[in-house]
Amino acid sequence: MGPWIHEDNIPGPGEKATVDEVNAHNLYLSSLKADEGGNVRHTNDRSLPRNQINVTETNCFKSFRNIKRADFQVTHHVVNQNFGKLIEPIFGTPSDVDPLTSGDAKVMEKLTKEKxxxxxxxxxxxxxxxxxxxxxxxxSSIKKTSNNSQSLxxxxxxxxxxIMVAQGTELDDYDGEEEIIIPLETVMVMPN
Structure with a gap:
């Protein structure tokens, strides 16, 4: 996955690099997309994501009482993602939603309201x-003597x-417009 790093801090191919190496490096840099505070995910560096990003103090963040707010940093923070927009492609074809529909006007109206x-x-x-x-x-192995193994x-x-926002809220607005916030937390362990 690689750590968050500013694009200018990614080491170049070096002075003795061939034209192909310089082109490959430039192609790699152009494939990166700024995502978090001007930083990009440096995927060629295989180190683990670190807590380097200052969290945006949204109402969701404030709903977690167990977080010590002073100098709190995260590996990634995604805000205001619209669930309706995420699944909107399903509504493009009514038969994807309900195979029994045949483009009926009432069905299309219901789908529009649902969307x-x-x-x-x-x-x-x-x-x-x-x-x-x-x-x-x-x-971990197909040998008869093997069993489950524990690793770090x-x-x-x-x-x-x-989050459910008030009716009529614009897609880009939501902080302060929440009617319901349901906070969830879990721990996930990824193998190194």
């Missing part, structure tokens, strides 16, 4: 690298919110 209703639902999440943790790997991985605490 607009689902745009009221948003989600947000942020993750925190909380350090090393053991995980149980299953099926990296634990991430994932905080997320399901």
């Amino acid at each position: 607009e209703y689902l745009k009221r639902f948003r989600y947000e999440f942020f993750s925190v690298n909380i350090g090393s943790a053991p995980y149980l790997g299953t099926g 991985g990296t634990a991430y605490k994932i905080y997320a919110c399901g």
Whole structure:
């Protein structure tokens, strides 16, 4: 996955690089997309994501009472993602929603209303690298004498919110417009 890093801090191919190496490096840089505060995910560096990003203090973030707010940083913070927009492609073809529909006007009207209703639902999440943790790997070998093995991985605490905003809220607005916030948190251990 690689850490967050500013694009200018990614080392170049060097002075003695061939034309192909310079072109490959430039192609790699152009494939990166700024995502978090001007930083990009440096995927050629295989180190783990670190807590380097200052969290945006949204109402979702404030709903978690167990977080020490001073100097709190995250590996990633995604805000104001629209659930209706996420699943909107399903509504493009009524038969994808219900195979028994045949383009009936009433069905299309219901689908349009449902699509607009689902745009009221948003989600947000942020993750925190909380350090090393053991995980149980299953099926490490096909030998008869093998059994499950325990290894170290990296634990991430994932905080997320399901959000319902007030009716008529614009797609880009939501903080302060929430009617319901459902905070969720879990720990996930990824193998190193």
